[in-house]
Amino acid sequence: MSDSDSIxxxxxxxxxxxxGASLGLAAASQSPGLAFQGPVSGNNPLLRDELVMLLHxxxxxITIPELNRMRIMGxxxxxxxxxxxxxxxxxxxxxxxxxxxxxxxxxxxxxxxxTSPSSGLGQLTRGLQGAALIRSTVSKRQLFERMVxxxxxxxxxxxNKTGKQRIFKVLxxxxxxxxxxxxxxxxxLLASARSASMSLYLDNYASSADxxxxxxxxxxxxxxxxxxxxxxxxxxxxDLARCFTGWxxxxxxxxxxxxxxxxxxxHDNDSKAVMGLSLPAGGGExxxxxxxxxxxxxxxxxxxxxxxxxSWLLRGDPDQAMVNQIANVFxxxxxxxxxxxxxxxxxxxxxxxxxxxxxxxxxxxxLLVGLMRQLGVSTIETLGMNQALEALGHAxxxxxxxxGYSDRMVDWGGAVLNRWKLVSVLLxxxxxxxxxxSAMINxxxxxxxxxxxxxxxxxxxxxGHMSLHDRGLLQGHVDSMPNWGLPEARxxxxxxxxxxxxxxx
Numbered sequence: 001m002s003d004s005d006s007i008x009x010x011x012x013x014x015x016x017x018x019x020g021a022s023l024g025l026a027a028a029s030q031s032p033g034l035a036f037q038g039p040v041s042g043n044n045p046l047l048r049d050e051l052v053m054l055l056h057x058x059x060x061x062i063t064i065p066e067l068n069r070m071r072i073m074g075x076x077x078x079x080x081x082x083x084x085x086x087x088x089x090x091x092x093x094x095x096x097x098x099x100x101x102x103x104x105x106x107x108x109x110x111x112x113x114x115t116s117p118s119s120g121l122g123q124l125t126r127g128l129q130g131a132a133l134i135r136s137t138v139s140k141r142q143l144f145e146r147m148v149x150x151x152x153x154x155x156x157x158x159x160n161k162t163g164k165q166r167i168f169k170v171l172x173x174x175x176x177x178x179x180x181x182x183x184x185x186x187x188x189l190l191a192s193a194r195s196a197s198m199s200l201y202l203d204n205y206a207s208s209a210d211x212x213x214x215x216x217x218x219x220x221x222x223x224x225x226x227x228x229x230x231x232x233x234x235x236x237x238x239d240l241a242r243c244f245t246g247w248x249x250x251x252x253x254x255x256x257x258x259x260x261x262x263x264x265x266x267h268d269n270d271s272k273a274v275m276g277l278s279l280p281a282g283g284g285e286x287x288x289x290x291x292x293x294x295x296x297x298x299x300x301x302x303x304x305x306x307x308x309x310x311s312w313l314l315r316g317d318p319d320q321a322m323v324n325q326i327a328n329v330f331x332x333x334x335x336x337x338x339x340x341x342x343x344x345x346x347x348x349x350x351x352x353x354x355x356x357x358x359x360x361x362x363x364x365x366x367l368l369v370g371l372m373r374q375l376g377v378s379t380i381e382t383l384g385m386n387q388a389l390e391a392l393g394h395a396x397x398x399x400x401x402x403x404g405y406s407d408r409m410v411d412w413g414g415a416v417l418n419r420w421k422l423v424s425v426l427l428x429x430x431x432x433x434x435x436x437x438s439a440m441i442n443x444x445x446x447x448x449x450x451x452x453x454x455x456x457x458x459x460x461x462x463x464g465h466m467s468l469h470d471r472g473l474l475q476g477h478v479d480s481m482p483n484w485g486l487p488e489a490r491x492x493x494x495x496x497x498x499x500x501x502x503x504x505x
Contacts, residue, residue, distance in 0.1 A: 049463065049464065049465070050075070050347050050350055050351060051067065051070050051071060051075055052067065052463035052464065052465055053350045053351065053353060053465075054070070054075060054078075054079075054345060054350050055067055055070060055463070056463070056465075056505045057313050057314055057345070057350065057353060057505065058079075058082065058142065058143045058146065058313070058345060059142035059143065059146065060136040060137070060142055060145055060146060060366060060369050060370055060373065061366070061369060061370025061371065061372075061373040061374055062370070062373075062374070062461075062462075062463050063373050063374055064459065064460060064463075066142075067463060075347070079143075079342060079345060082141070082142065082143035082144065083143065083182060083338045083341065083342065085141040085143075085144040085182065088140050088141050089140070090139055090140050090141055092138060092140075092378075093134065093135060093138045093139040093140070093141075096134050096138060096380070097131060097134060097135070100127040100128075100130060100131050102114065102123075102124060102127060102170060103127075103128075103131060103170070103174065104174075105170070106256075106257075106258075107167055107168070107171055107196070107250075107256070107257040107258025107259065108252070108254075108255055108256060108257040108258075110124065110167045110170060110171075110257075110258075111167060111252050111257050114166075114167070115163070121163045121166040121167070122166075124159075124166040124167060124169070124170055125159055125160060125166055125397075126382075126383065126386065128159065128169060128170055128173060128396070128397060129382065129386045129395060129396045129397060129398075130382035130383070130386065132149075132396040132397070133365075133369060133380070133382045133385050133386065133396070134380060134382060135148075136149070136365070136369040137369045137372050137373055137377070137380060138378065138380070143341070144181060144182060146312075146313070147181040147182055147337070147341065148177055148178055148181045149365070150181075150309065150312045150313075151177045151180075151181050151188060152173070152177050152396075152397070152404070153399075153404030153405050153407070154223070154224065154305075154308065154404060155172075155176065155177065155188070155192045155198065155224065155404075156223075156399055156401070156402055156403060156404035156405075157169055157172060157197045157198060157201045157397070157402075158201060158397070158398070158399060158400045158401075159397040159398070160398070161200065161201055162200065164196075164200060165197070165200055165201060167257075167258065168195070168196040168197035168200055168201075168249075168258055169197050169397060171195065171196060171197060171258050172192075172195045172196070172197030172198065173397075175191065175195070176188065176191040176192050176195050176197065176198075179191065180337075181337070182337050182338050182341070183337055183338075184334065184335050184336055184337065185296055185301075185305060185330070185335030185336075185337060186292065186293065186296035186297070186334070186335050188337075189224060189225070189292055189295070189296050190289070190292045190296075192224070193216075193220070193244065193247070193288065193292055194247065194260040195260075196249035196258040196259075196260070198216070199216070199247065199248070199249055200249070201402070202215040202216040202219060202402065203215050203216070204216035204244055204247055205247070205248050205249060207241060207244060207245050207246075207247075208245050208246065208263075208266035208267075208268075209242075209245050209246075209266060209267060209268035209269075212238065212241050212242060212245060212268070213241065214237050214238060214241045216241065216244060217237050217238075217240035217241035217243075217244065218237050218241075219402045220240065220295070221236070221237065221240065221295070223402060223403055223404075224295075225295040225296070225298065225300075225301040225304065225305075226275070226295065226298055226300040226301050226304055227300060227301075227303075227304035230275070230300045230304075231275070232274075232275050235273075236273075236274050236275050239272040239273055239274050240272075240274045240291055242268040242270070242272050242287075243272055243274070243279070243287040243288045243290075243291045244287075244288045244291075245266055245267045245268045246262055246263040246264060246265070246266040246267030246268075246285070247260070247262060247263075247285075247288055248260075248261045248262065248263045248266070249261060262284070262285040264284060264285070267284060267285070267287075269281055269282050269283070269284065272287060274291055274294070275294075275295075275298075277290070277291065277294045279291075296335055297331075297334070297335070299327070299331065301330075302327040302328075302330035302331050302335075303323060303324075303327050305330065306323050306326035306327040306329075306330055306340065307323045309326065309340060309341075309344060310322055310323065310326060310344055310349075311407060312407055313341070313344050313345065314344060314349060314350070314352065314353040314360075315352065315353045315354075315358040315360060316358065316360055316407070316408060316409060317358060322349065322352070325343065326340055326343055326344060329343045356467070359409060359504035359505075360407075360409065360504060360505055361409040361412050361413055361503060361504055362503055362504065362505060363394055363405065363407065363412055364389050364392040364393070364394040364412070364415075364419065364422070365389055365394050365396065367419060367422070367423075367497075367503070368385060368388065368389060368422060368426070371423065371426060371461075371497050372426070372434065374460060374461055375426075375436055375440060375444070375493075376440055376443075376444075377434055377435070377436060377440075379434075379435060380433065380434060381432070381433025381434070382433065383432065383433055384431045384432030384433040384434060385431065385433065385434060387432075388422055388425065388431060391418070392415060392418055392419070392422065393415070409504075416503070419498070419503065420494075420498045423494045423497045423498055424494045424498075426494075427490045427491070427493055427494040427497075428490060428494075436490075438486050441486055441489050441490060441493070442486070442489075444456075444460060444489075444493070445489050450478060450479070450484050451475070451478075451479065453474075453475065453478045453489075453492055454466075454471045454472075454474040454475035454478060454496070455471070455475075457474065457492065457493060457496040458471055458496070458501075460496075461493075461496050461497060461502050462501050462502055465501065466496075466499065466501040466502070467499075467500070467501045470499040470500060470501040471501075473499070474492070474495060474496055474499065477492070477495060478492050
């Protein structure tokens with residue numbers, strides 16, 4: 001049978017049965033009752049491989065070559081390497097990013113080169129989204145990319161608010177998020193506060209002593225630091241907003257468009273009080289810096305950020321003891337992000353991230369780039385990928401609200417049918433710009449007997465952690481196929497990637 005031949009009707013019927021099992025995610029995501037029958041690992045169906053779990057959570061998608069490399073070098077050496085991304089040769093990824101020429105440009109260069117009708121600011125939107133997809137799929141700095149995605153949501157900025165915002169988002173992604181993703185929390189908080197991207201998005205650039213805008217101060221407390229449940233009130237929000245009056249950015253024509261500027265004449269110089277912090281009159285720009293320092297070292301910030309980071313890297317419902325342990329690391333290290341990540345990826349914590357008891361559903365971005373990594377796709381034109389993610393509500397930098405894309409299972413579990421369609425479109429080579437060629441499929445399943453296909457796909461996609469139930473359904477489907485060739489292999493991979501065992505981690 002050729003690669004273009006149609007799938008037999010009998011295969012389509014059993015396909016719906018397997019899809020039905022996956023669709024159970026949608027209902028289960030509404031309650032904590034989702035349970036799986038346990039992974040297949042050696043002879044013990046309850047044994048989980050800590051390295052497999054580490055790679056599931058510390059990368060954008062497990063791959064067998066990377067898992068084998070981790071086994072050789074050891075978990076601690078792998079984490080050390082990943083927490084020092086500049087030491088990793090990422091030339092292949094860098095070469096692919098050469099097709100996006102503006103990533104290193106200054107704000108003025110972006111303005112000069114992309115505001116004419118022939119160039120268009122839309123190129124910045126599409127190019128920055130494409131860069132995120134390329135990096136997450138191809139980069140060897142996988143843990144770094146995971147943390148870039150985390151901070152992009154924590155300090156979320158909708159890139160299409162205005163034409164200028166499209167320029168500023170390029171600067172913010174590079175100079176705020178990527179520059180500090182594994183640095184210090186205080187530094188990334190201050191960089192965000194001073195960035196034109198955040199200033200324009202939350203209107204702080206227009207806040208002055210005579211017209212105070214509270215948008216940024218409200219989100220700084222609620223979303224960036226102490227959290228919505230912290231003991232602050234309206235007066236704290238107002239006084240915090242007064243701290244940041246006069247925080248501006250340079251406009252086009254200055255030669256340094258988008259850089260931070262303090263307009264002292266627009267600053268409220270009266271005394272201020274924010275959650276126990278007293279600031280005397282006449283502080284000027286230092287009012288905002290002092291507020292950042294205070295909030296960045298606040299115990300409630302340590303709790304809020306630690307809980308959110310554990311939820312991102314491990315499980316959606318960390319217990320308070322876990323949160324306290326990481327919050328202690330936050331406080332004792334003065335907000336060192338690497339120290340927090342290292343503590344979260346401790347073996348005991350990793351094994352607490354049980355996908356059958358505390359499942360995390362892969363968000364559409366994670367699902368797509370992870371599967372492309374496992375299939376070995378390296379030639380990527382990202383427009384089709386981004387359009388597919390936009391249809392699923394998860395195109396990079398496209399969330400309008402300042403709270404960032406949700407990481408909760410309940411918010412993504414209702415679109416399982418569309419997730420399954422995305423996987424099928426990818427495997428059937430209908431995703432523009434992405435080619436899963438026949439040689440690639442042959443290499444993945446070369447020499448695998450038909451009656452062992454499910455086991456091979458379990459290792460390829462799940463690292464041997466597929467549930468007994470899902471593996472049995474998948475092998476039963478393969479056994480029912482009257483033919484076994486490239487079309488059937490493509491379908492089997494798509495179905496394996498549609499199972500609950502693959503969709504959660």
